[in-house]
Amino acid sequence: MSGIDSLPPLRDVIETYGIAAKKALGQNFLLDLNLTAKIARQAGDLTECDVLEVGPGPGGLTRGLLAEGARRVLAIEKDPRCIPALDQIAAAYPGRLQVILGDALEVDPLAHLTPPIRVAANLPYNVGTELLIRWLTPPAWPPFWDSLTLMFQREVAERIVAQPGGKAYGRLALLAQWRCDARIVLHLPPEAFSPPPKVSSAVVHLTALPAPRYPADPKVLEQVIAMAFNQRRKMMRAACKGLVPDLEDHLIAAGIKPTDRAETVGLEQFCALARSVKAAR
Structure with a gap:
């Protein structure tokens, strides 16, 4: 036997190495290997x-x-208790698994990876959104990765794929959809995890586009989106006040009514506004 067939069940591994999930680390373990294989696919x-x-x-x-x-x-794990279990997997797959003990927010993975690169993770709840935003906003595009296959709380997953007009639509949807094709590919109930979280989860698959969907300066676009959604109940002319002189003219030129609210404004319109703002500065 080799590989996955020679490894003990995950529940036994957790018991052997004393790896009870820690809330402080955002841990909820997925123990059903049929499900983990489905996510990998x-x-x-x-x-x-x-x-x-x-x-x-x-x-x-x-x-x-x-x-x-x-x-x-390349597996980056912050919890030293998990390292022996991961070393056991590495032994079953010689030369194919490298484990780094560290914080994913601080480790540079590129020194250890060869393109093409894909990211696949059941992200810890407490850092998932921050990591996603980092991966979506690198200094240059295209990024180091070809695709992201990521597990999030269902609410976060829905924010990533949201369309204009709903409460879920906002900064995360715009950042993701500007540079990626994003879709939810799998839903998981709380009972799939140990311990069960209080919320459902979903897997989102994001494929990097060769270039952003519409032209815009990334920093200006992020500023426009941030201002618009920081006060999402306000009309665009009030939410973005001070962004640029003659703001209403810029809004109208971008196809946005000054009385629109951010959650009704589409990605193409935000990009048009960002271009107009940059040209005026």
């Missing part, structure tokens, strides 16, 4: 790819990624 054909995994815990998704044929997996 959402990342596509991995045989020619290196995969970055953040927060592997006892290694359920790690096993799935390797079993699905990932060329190499």
